[in-house]
Amino acid sequence: MTLEPREHTPLWLVVLAPVAAVAASLILCSVLILWTGQPVLKAYALLLGGAFGSSFGIAETLTRSTPLILTGLAVAVAFRAKFWNIGAEGQLYCGALAATWLGTGMINLPPVLMIPLLFVGGAVAGGVALLLPVFLKVRLKVDEVVTTLLLNFVILLLVSFLLEGPWKDPMSLGWPQAAPIVDEGVLPVLLAKSRLHLGLLVGLASAILIWAAMRWSIWGYEIRAVGLNPQAAGFAGIPVNLTMLRVAMLSGGLAGMAGVGEVAGLKGYLTLDLSPGFGYAGIAVAMLANLHPIGVILSAVFLAGIYVGADSMSRAVNIPTYIADVLVASSVLAVLVSLMLVRFRVRFR
Amino acid sequence: MALEIRGITKRFGALVANDAISLSVAEGEILALLGENGAGKTTLMNILFGHYVADEGEMLVDGRALPPGDTGAAIAAGVGMVHQHFALADNMTVLENITLGTERLWSWRSDTAAARARIVEMAEAYGLTVDPDRRVEELSIGERQRVEILKALYRDARILILDEPTSVLTPQESDRLFDTLKAMVARGLSIIFITHKLHEILRVSDRVAVLRRGAVVGTVATRDADRESLAEMMVGRKVARPRAEHLEPGRPVIELDAVSVAGPRGGNPVLDRVSLTVREREIVGLAGVAGNGQSALAALLSGTLAPSAGTVSLDGEPVRRFTAREFITRRVGRIPEDRHATGVVGDLTVWENLISERLRETPLWRWRWIIDFAACKAYARRLVEQFDIRVAGIDGATRLMSGGNMQKLILARVLDRSPRFILASQPIRGLDEGAIAAVHQRLLDAKRDGAGVLVISEDLDEILAIADRVVVIHAGRTSPSLDIGDADARRLGLMMAGDLQHGAGAMAS
Numbered sequence: 001m002t003l004e005p006r007e008h009t010p011l012w013l014v015v016l017a018p019v020a021a022v023a024a025s026l027i028l029c030s031v032l033i034l035w036t037g038q039p040v041l042k043a044y045a046l047l048l049g050g051a052f053g054s055s056f057g058i059a060e061t062l063t064r065s066t067p068l069i070l071t072g073l074a075v076a077v078a079f080r081a082k083f084w085n086i087g088a089e090g091q092l093y094c095g096a097l098a099a100t101w102l103g104t105g106m107i108n109l110p111p112v113l114m115i116p117l118l119f120v121g122g123a124v125a126g127g128v129a130l131l132l133p134v135f136l137k138v139r140l141k142v143d144e145v146v147t148t149l150l151l152n153f154v155i156l157l158l159v160s161f162l163l164e165g166p167w168k169d170p171m172s173l174g175w176p177q178a179a180p181i182v183d184e185g186v187l188p189v190l191l192a193k194s195r196l197h198l199g200l201l202v203g204l205a206s207a208i209l210i211w212a213a214m215r216w217s218i219w220g221y222e223i224r225a226v227g228l229n230p231q232a233a234g235f236a237g238i239p240v241n242l243t244m245l246r247v248a249m250l251s252g253g254l255a256g257m258a259g260v261g262e263v264a265g266l267k268g269y270l271t272l273d274l275s276p277g278f279g280y281a282g283i284a285v286a287m288l289a290n291l292h293p294i295g296v297i298l299s300a301v302f303l304a305g306i307y308v309g310a311d312s313m314s315r316a317v318n319i320p321t322y323i324a325d326v327l328v329a330s331s332v333l334a335v336l337v338s339l340m341l342v343r344f345r346v347r348f349r
Numbered sequence: 350m351a352l353e354i355r356g357i358t359k360r361f362g363a364l365v366a367n368d369a370i371s372l373s374v375a376e377g378e379i380l381a382l383l384g385e386n387g388a389g390k391t392t393l394m395n396i397l398f399g400h401y402v403a404d405e406g407e408m409l410v411d412g413r414a415l416p417p418g419d420t421g422a423a424i425a426a427g428v429g430m431v432h433q434h435f436a437l438a439d440n441m442t443v444l445e446n447i448t449l450g451t452e453r454l455w456s457w458r459s460d461t462a463a464a465r466a467r468i469v470e471m472a473e474a475y476g477l478t479v480d481p482d483r484r485v486e487e488l489s490i491g492e493r494q495r496v497e498i499l500k501a502l503y504r505d506a507r508i509l510i511l512d513e514p515t516s517v518l519t520p521q522e523s524d525r526l527f528d529t530l531k532a533m534v535a536r537g538l539s540i541i542f543i544t545h546k547l548h549e550i551l552r553v554s555d556r557v558a559v560l561r562r563g564a565v566v567g568t569v570a571t572r573d574a575d576r577e578s579l580a581e582m583m584v585g586r587k588v589a590r591p592r593a594e595h596l597e598p599g600r601p602v603i604e605l606d607a608v609s610v611a612g613p614r615g616g617n618p619v620l621d622r623v624s625l626t627v628r629e630r631e632i633v634g635l636a637g638v639a640g641n642g643q644s645a646l647a648a649l650l651s652g653t654l655a656p657s658a659g660t661v662s663l664d665g666e667p668v669r670r671f672t673a674r675e676f677i678t679r680r681v682g683r684i685p686e687d688r689h690a691t692g693v694v695g696d697l698t699v700w701e702n703l704i705s706e707r708l709r710e711t712p713l714w715r716w717r718w719i720i721d722f723a724a725c726k727a728y729a730r731r732l733v734e735q736f737d738i739r740v741a742g743i744d745g746a747t748r749l750m751s752g753g754n755m756q757k758l759i760l761a762r763v764l765d766r767s768p769r770f771i772l773a774s775q776p777i778r779g780l781d782e783g784a785i786a787a788v789h790q791r792l793l794d795a796k797r798d799g800a801g802v803l804v805i806s807e808d809l810d811e812i813l814a815i816a817d818r819v820v821v822i823h824a825g826r827t828s829p830s831l832d833i834g835d836a837d838a839r840r841l842g843l844m845m846a847g848d849l850q851h852g853a854g855a856m857a858s
Contacts, residue, residue, distance in 0.1 A: 004362055217718050218708055225705065229694040235653060235685060236705035237674040345362070 003344040017342045018288070021334035022302070028330050029323060038317045050312025051305035057312070059194035063266065065297075065304035066196075067092070067275065069203035070258035071282025072289065072296040073210055074126075078251035080214070080291050081227040083137075083244055085130065087148030088255040089279025090155035094129040095122030095256025096263040097159060100167065100178045100270040103185035103263075114184040118260050119202065126256020127249035129155065134248040138241045152279070160272055169269065178270040187265035199261025204297065206254060211293035223247055255279060284332045290339060303328055350409070351376045351539040352397075352428075352508050357406035359392055366392040367403070368564040374508065379530060379540045381550040381571070383583055384560035385781040386752070390543045391433075393560075394510050398430045399423045410508065429501025430510045435493050439486040443479055444468065447500050464503075471502050475532045476525070490638060491522040498529070509533065510541045515549060516807065517639050520842035527553045545583070546810075547576045559583055584782045591790045593815045593833075594797075599629030601665070602770040602801035603650070603681075608659030610645045610825075619645040621825040622659065627770060627801040632792065633830065634816030635805045638845050642825040643805050644686065647774040650803065651683045652676030664769060677706050682768030682800070684759055686775045688752065692759045695748030699740050700729035702747045703762055736761035737787070753784025760791050771795055771802045777811055789815050809838050823847050 030040040051061045071088040078085035085091075098121040109117060129151065136142035163176040171179075187198040214220035225233040226243045234240045262274050285303055289295030310324030352374045359367040367389045374380045384390045395401045397408055399420035408415040410426040437446050448464045468481050477495040485493060494514060501509055511530075515523040530540055530553060542554060550557055551571060558568045559582040567582050581587055603626070610620040620642050627633045637643055648654035649661065655671035662668065663679050676683065685691035693702045704713055704725050713728065715721050729743045738757045740750060747755065756776065763771065773792060777785045792802055793815060806812050812819055819836050821828040821844040828849040831840075843851045 006362075216720055216722070218714060218720055219718070221701065221708065221720060225694050225697060225701075228696045229690070231691050232694045233705075235651065235673055235683070235691045237672075237677045238705070238708070239674070 047309035051309030068300035072285030091255035095259030098125035122260035123253035197265030381554035427507035429506025634812030682763035
């Protein structure tokens with residue numbers, strides 16, 4: 001069996017590949033469902049219904065997808081430039097820290113100013129979290145996979161320290177949590193009687209903006225060129241290191257905004273379990289979307305739907321919610337395989 | 350027949366790399382395989398050696414069929430291959446490299462003494478002198494090639510394939526290699542010699558098989574062939590490369606004054622006090638064996654490497670910032686050595702690569718941020734037409750272009766800015782005759798328009814054809830410049846081997 005690169009890829013294949021990949025992962029997981037003794041189709045119907053079958057389910061799914069869109073974009077932008085940022089989780093918490101620092105009484109502004117301020121502060125904090133990795137990469141060729149990954153734990157310990165110490169809310173009855181965000185900073189709810197908040201619109205707007213920027217702006221051109229061939233990009237006079245820095249600030253900033261959304265939109269105050277791994281899930285979201293900013297929206301909603309639907313499915317029939325993790329993991333693997341098939345043609349002999 | 354190839358066909362997608370090729374080599378014969386780059390020579394040899402599997406056809410060694418796709422079987426049948434890029438372990442000795450993979454698996458120690466005796470004996474028989482205990486990293490390129498040949502012989506090769514073996518050698522080293530090959534066939538070996546250099550074929554081979562676009566267009570006995578007939582067979586039509594005309598040079602466009610580039614970790618400097626001047630309306634050729642500092646010099650003159658000592662002046666102004674952007678804005682046109690790796694971003698479109706050096710220039714952008722697609726595409730269309738770049742469309746991926754068209758794309762990008770100085774690094778490497786003529790004509794036109802050109806090349810024929818002066822580089826040092834009228838292959842060869850002052854007499858006269 002050999003692989004040959006395709007000269008041209010038909011459009012139907014590009015569209016069909018991720019769909020087929022998701023279908024393949026559903027078939028794979030049905031084996032696990034059969035193992036639990038439950039009917040497969042019913043289980044998937046419950047999953048689908050739980051995620052998209054009611055206005056409550058849809059609102060929950062979209063709420064869940066909000067941070068995933070932003071962390072997915074963070075990863076997609078970075079990976080496009082071949083800057084392997086595995087630290088969206090830490091950058092998300094940095095954004096949350098900034099929102100807590102600014103938004104718990106330090107400044108009081110009317111909401112029209114306060115909410116943008118929190119997002120800008122969170123974005124800056126997320127970007128700052130990447131300064132050290134990008135500097136080490138550019139100057140000393142230190143692998144950013146290692147530095148960004150390990151910084152996640154450093155940042156999480158910093159959050160833990162602040163929540164147990166200086167930032168601990170005296171009103172929290174001893175729980176490690178920070179003071180709540182002031183009312184002016186809380187993100188408005190988009191849909192009555194739901195948890196869906198303004199963060200979703202921020203995520204959607206970011207995705208569209210980044211798609212447009214990658215396509216039409218000079219910075220976008222430079223990011224694409226550096227990602228595809230840094231040597232040729234540098235030769236043509238594109239500042240490779242500066243582009244890397246821009247990518248890092250953008251990526252960290254997006255992840256930081258995800259943290260702001262969770263603190264100021266959903267939870268209201270900073271805790272240690274603010275994110276159940278949204279940063280890491282962002283990698284899956286980005287890979288599932290083939291690093292396309294608009295695709296990130298779809299794959300984030302898909303992932304969120306699986307998690308929300310798996311919750312309600314496991315309540316209805318006796319299937320553990322872990323099935324959601326298996327579904328997500330196998331979809332990502334299947335998508336990676338299908339992307340290879342899009343780029344190459346398999347020849348048997 | 351020692352080797353017979355019957356009807357080998359190999360397709361890569363829509364491309365037919367080998368089209369029903371039949372060839373044979375007798376015992377004690379040197380068969381030259383002649384063809385332009387991309388004619389399918391290397392593909393054919395890779396099939397023979399088991400790296401690829403042919404779609405159709407068969408191969409017979411001494412009358413027995415060779416199983417396809419099995420490198421081990423090819424070696425066992427006595428087929429040996431010396432690749433263009435050597436496959437040696439730098440940190441091991443010559444002896445270790447040669448015996449690597451031949452020791453018995455279930456033996457506690459390798460029988461070094463016997464191996465050494467055999468290697469020394471073979472080396473003497475064929476004039477392949479090399480010290481078996483030196484480490485490969487200490488060897489010259491010519492010596493490494495001898496190690497590769499010994500490696501094949503040590504595995505009892507009866508049919509030796511050499512893929513463009515002279516591309517890394519000085520003319521003198523090539524002569525020596527030819528003597529070795531003659532000694533080998535005298536002892537009954539068969540040799541397939543892959544090349545695109547005509548004079549080598551006429552010197553060393555017994556028969557020539559000419560490949561064009563994947564098919565054998567003819568096989569002739571060397572004694573019945575001459576340069577013109579072979580060239581015509583190879584290219585398919587009569588070709589004439591443009592010749593240089595002498596113009597009166599003007600002011601210097603680039604001057605290097607005692608420029609050095611330090612070696613890695615305090616080793617020998619990559620460039621050692623290089624001084625060089627290129628003036629308006631002249632082409633200077635930089636000759637030398639690969640790996641003697643050409644890449645560093647090219648990087649330096651492209652703005653991607655800063656010197657550790659010395660000054661570089663453009664139009665009389667010393668350069669302080671060694672960045673690609675600085676060189677581009679000071680109108681240096683740069684044609685890189687490796688088109689695919691450095692010249693273009695293969696996965697971007699043709700038009701995106703055509704604008705890559707002038708992103709921030711009007712009218713290609715708007716409002717300081719946005720690329721003006723319409724203006725860019727109009728600009729790209731004009732260049733494609735003006736420079737005769739053959740592409741399906743300017744929205745296609747650049748990596749799908751042929752080497753010649755890719756080089757035209759880079760030339761278009763560079764020449765449209767009417768550069769003062771042009772650095773052309775290996776400008777015709779891997780191109781076919783038609784593209785070579787086009788590239789040389791463009792460089793000669795640029796010279797007439799007043800540019801100074803430095804052509805870095807390992808191909809002496811190229812330099813002798815278009816340069817007005819020639820400078821030789823060896824081990825990071827440059828020779829005094831030699832007028833092209835005083836240069837010939839023999840003299841340049843001696844200089845390339847390290848005798849840089851060999852041309853000094855000509856300077857005085």
